[in-house]
Amino acid sequence: MSLDRVLALHQRGLDALNRGRPLLGARALRAGLKLVPADEPAMAVRLLNSLAAAEAALGNTERGFALLDEAEAKATPATRGLLLQQRGLLLVLVGRMGDALTCLDQAIPLLRRERTVLARTLLNRAMLHQIAGRVTPALADLDRCERLGRELELPRLVAKAIHGRGSCELLAGNIPAALRDFDSARALYEKYADGMLAVVAVERARALLAAGLHRDAATELDFALDAFPRIRMDQEHAEAQLTRAHAALAADDLAAARTWANRAEGRFRRRGNETWAAVAAATRVRAEFAAGKRLGAVATHAAVLAERLGKLGLDNDAEAAGLVAARAYIQRDDLAAARDHIRTRSGSKSLLETRLMRHLALAELGAAAGDRTATFTHARAGLAALRDHRSRIGSLDLRTSTTVLGRELATAGLTAALDHGGPAEVFGWLERSRAQAFRFEPVRPPADSATVEAVAELRQLAHQVRVAELGGRPDPEARRRCAQLEREIRARGWQAEGTGVHDTEASFANVRAALGTDTVMISYASAHGRLCALVVTSQRARLVRLGSLATVSESLAKLHSDLNALCGRTLPTALDRVIRTSVGRQVAALTSELVAPLRPLIGDSDVVVVPTGSLSSVPWNLLPDMAGRPVTVSPSASTWLARRGTSLASPTRWLLVAGPDLAHAHDEVRQLAKVYGDGAVLMGPNATVHSTLTALDGCTTAHFATHGHHERENVLFSRLDLIDGPLMAYDIHQLHAAPTHVVLSSCDVGRTVVRSGDEILGFTAALLYSGTKTVVSSVASVDDDAAVGVMTAYHRGLVNGLPPARALADATTTQPLMPFVCFGSS
Template sequence: MRELHRDGIEATNSGHPARGARLLRAAAKLLDRPALADHPGRPTLAARVLSTLGGVEVVLGNSEHGFELLDAAEALPVALGDHGALRQQRGLALILVGRMAEALACFDEAVPLLKRSGEPVALARSLLNRALLHQTAGSVRLALADLDACAEIARAHGAVDGLPRTLAKALQGRGQAKVLTGDIPGALRDFSAAAEVYAEHGEGMLAPLAVDKGRALLAAGLPSEAAAELDLALARFPRLRMDQEHAEAELTRARAALAGGDLAGARRWAGRATRRFRRRGNDTWAAVAALTLLRADFTAGGRMRRVSADAARLATRLAGLGLRNDAETAKLLAARADIALAEPDAARAALADRALPGGPLANRLLRNLARAELAWATGDRRTTLAEARAGLKSLETYRSGFGSLDLRTGVASLGRDLAKAGLTAAWANGSPEVVFRWLERSRAQAFGIQRPHRPDGELADAVAELRQLAGKIRAAELAGASDAEARRRCAELERRIRARGWETEGSALRVSRATYGGVRAKLSKRDSVMLGFLADKERFRALVVDGRQASLVDLGDVAVVSEAVMRLQSDLNAVCGRRLPPALERVIRSSVRRQVTVLAEELLVPLLAKLGDADVVVVPTGVLSIVPWGLLDPLRGRPVTVTPSPSAWLTRCSVPAREPSDHATMLTVAGPGLEHAANEADRVAKVYPRAEVLAGNDATIEATSKALAEYESVHLAAHGHHEQENVLFSRLDLADGPLMAYDVQLLESVPEHVVLSACDIGQAVVRPGDEILGFTAALLYSGSGTVISSVARVDDRAVVQVMESYHRALARGTVPARALADATCGEMLMPLVCFGQ
């Protein structure tokens, strides 16, 4: 019987409660044997078996029967230590059905009893579960204290059966608490440490752990990555029979869908979770799920009166259940619904309470947003700007804790609505200087933090395997085949490499933000005009700034422009380097002319009087990041530079030129698979008196990476691949494999000037806040001053002459934007762009 009891506990704690229940039920049947009727140890043994089985029945959703078993166990005469274990077991069952206050009382009784009786395993588990209750109530400091004490016991008694798994759960709980404090890298490190233990001592716990990781990624503003983690976990839960954890995973998946703008998916997942919670009799978690459904209803618009009333009632209910953070979220949601209903007094009442001390960042930002919206609704623009500014300041501090560029750019999504509120109020203010400051405050903020720390070397093998597999996949593609297993393994390795990067600590050190006066002075010196584009739901707008004046201009329709940009890119890709039937080629070229005309009329014609003949600096937004500006007639032959933000441009303009060096300052690289790459590399090299060429088998990853860290200027004629779904692995093909955007971030230094003359490697994924990711972006983040690359496919034959002309102008001292404008002026289909400065 003792073996069945022990094995039942082992199976349950390993994440297999159904198997554990079978073993424990078998043990319970043995309690009725006549030989045990008068045995002096029977009460203690029976109490342990019944209480353990009761807890497992609750896990499996048989709550009523589970509590009957717990009642029976507690009715037996047991010793002090066993009484503490029984209170601990009941407390755990109460957590599973959402009776948090009762559960906390049980653990508060259990902990001192177990300390006095010297029960390390039961004491460690009680501390672990009490920490969960503190965390749920928002008492993170108390939770961390219990978790640290639990981990200390588990380490001190590591040989005791079950304690390695308890240590893993303490690490997992500590990660959960760190998510609440905003330490996402620390949380992810704890989750990784827990996963290593679970892999050996509790494989079934990896699914709940993935749910916690999904929550952390949501807190970092990466809903699609969170959804991927959650989908993997959700596929495993049915066979694990972890009904509560399964429901929590569905609810977290609903939150990921909501954050990603998938309202239908949010409602579907939240509905599933609600039904599962109700079947378990867990009213507490059902209330949390109801909050997610209300948030989806609010985001969809309409029925605001019902949202307001239901959110207010739900706030009271959640507060009564001890869920302070969720109650605050519901009250803020009610306030926002009242604002939408034009009922400011009701909104003020809902916002009257002070923010919870130490509450999650999401609630602090939501409070700032609600106050900004209330101020806007009542005509108080000053307060609107102040609240939006305060929220974005909190987000800036939060962002600085992330070492991963992936997280730094993703987190901007948490401040998307605040940035919109601030920009709207700034535009309404009518002052170009105010709009400029808000453009600076809300645009590409990741450029304002020192470049990410260099990760450790533990992933070298994973990166090497990824390169090898990428080459294998490429070879299969060229042979007209597909290697599904290699693709699956590549995706797995990419997830692992990204996840390791997410664990990197950040730095609070920032690059100074550009001032309005500083940018105007530099524009005057360079005889340039800056176009800062903004967008609301319907119209594009522009802030036009030069050294003499500044103005705000309304532009064209967002939908019209967006469609023209996408059609233009598709047309350029279709016609690039292909021998098409003459009739089809005429149709595509006609479409190209039509799309560039639409873009010119919608975006540039209203600005022509203000542009004069000055050079242009473009600060794009959204889809405008992939516009080939040099193809638009008003800008053809005119120097155009595209920069993520005014600060990014001014910072690069202010970097002093490098001191002359003794080695060659220009390196050209010819990658494989491009018919004219070697010719291009040789012709560019001949422009310079001191230049070196890497071609054929010499154009390796190692040699090119070394060159990128040493040379002032590098020209890369190599196939590029923009990976839309996993942009950090956008890459250039070299002789022995791919050079990835991920690799660029690890370089000690990068060239001041880089040319990427092939394919569409100038594309970027644009995240909220106009944070950009891609190969070109990686070079700019790492310190390159100028990157020439293409936003659509490039004809590798036609580009040879363009690049030779470009470099001849550059060698004569012409600035890159002017050199590119002159070199491409006669090419109707050359979508090269000058990024940086």
């Protein structure tokens, strides 16, 4: 009876450990040791072995080794493999990876009869291979572990094997596959090992950081950091703190990065893990370098850490620390010392981030030495590596976010071109450094049953929230559930893999040839906070230095505020006068900064604008120089040129949609129906999401007179209101064939969120990414009453054969405060 009790306590302890509850596990195992019979040494060995694991998980690694030494004195041939595998695991926790691998290699042949322990040992050896960058043997061990776990009906072990596979995919740079595995593991952990949810959250955060999504990574980490103190997983807690430092570093929150790195280093040192402590110290040094202070000390410390990390076998971390030292030396003009810390080539186990940093250091070294060729060569090579990485990603969200990984490389190349290059060189670097996501073949988001159900629930709840708001009865619970569903749908989208297909950027010669004699392209750029404009015609090109980007952004923000205040309201005369005066002042300021210096170059030509940053939301037709002139705004010259070959022609399949709760929507659609004749008109109960998407797929021209909402914090869910719920930007990516031309005549759904590298997101952007040639939409609130006449005139122009930009310029001449913009290619 006593042995049965001991066996039960041992099993309870193992179950608690496998659920990520080491404190509970240790209590059960200690109780079992007190009851183990003297004539059962093998049972005592097993209990001591498991208790060693629990103590280590609680941060008591010295106690864990002592327990293993005690067990060794009682070991039998049948239990030797058990002790070797456990010692290997504890050696991992103190950073002795080589010794750990030796123990596990010796243990595995001895564990053939201990199939459960064998499976766990394969899992641990896979982790060691992964840490050393040996992905192939790691995946082999994980596959064998997963097979054993399924045969033995051990779902927690299966979850850990899938979790480990995700870590290997992340190491190999396959972020979509990694996120798929992490989500699969998380689903199993929720059922069988809830204590592991915090661990997989840290792994997901690392994947999201590798994709440039530092805010989403921080959300995952904050969940994990809140959980670890309760479940007493000390090593994992320290790793989460270190990853949180990386997230803060990616967000340019350097003080927070140093704080988190210090906390992680302290926790690792208390555990006796000098290897991980050195990695944490290197992270803190990266934050100190980014702060730009005491660069001499930073360079010295980084160089010392590089040598130390190399001796510890962490080749990638050693290279990265050496590159920090090199970049610090470059800033101190000690180029000889910098060269000493840049390897001839990156190691075979170097991560993408490290390879990009090496190219950046060499580009900066070239700039400091006056070698523009080296700067351009290495900046171009780094961006090419990032492009290849991005081509494996299908999610537009991830494609646009990964640009941040090459931000400094793009800046290095563009700055060198702006300082010393000619127009052709500047043009090339502008095209390499902006709107790269447009160059990849669109991939439809996953349409699995769970995603379809989540989208359906989101649409129904969003409609419920809208109705409640209009009735003056907000529904905060429904709103919270909507936010949760948006996060889930967005996360599932991250799992889509790319096709690897991408287009090359347009050549300077081809763009000039396409401009013809009557069109000028103005490509805006910023460097060191200052704006410039590359003005290109078929005959000449010139770079013009402009003013401060901050000044322009401030004027633009004030203009948007004024336009929104005037929209659809009857204001007191005095207030109306004040706001209109402010509008005039901001328009004058924008004209002075953005257009006036370019007047001699643009003459009376049509204009194609390629904006940067906040300039994506400029209502160009409000500026006197642009009023009445065809103006087309495109994310890049390459995008403009690629779409230019698509003929808009006469609308042969057209769609007119009137949404609910918009006073003039039905009148507007009826007026347009008279312009077009027979076609698809959706109004009232017929204007559903399903019927609209069905008619929209592949149509020539679509016009939406509906309320729209620009969601700045979650732009994939910017939306148009229809009778049964919202049509979201997310839905646009599901279309098989994008409409050729779309008009959004209400609200401000022309606004975008601009990510690093001038990557844009929003409802208008979703249409352009999906292949729509031209989108006409507003970048500020629209007076719906006045919009009816403007839109009727606009569509008459289209039917009469005018290009969209020309038709819009003509239609808005009588309504000077109509902030419509023609996006794409006209």
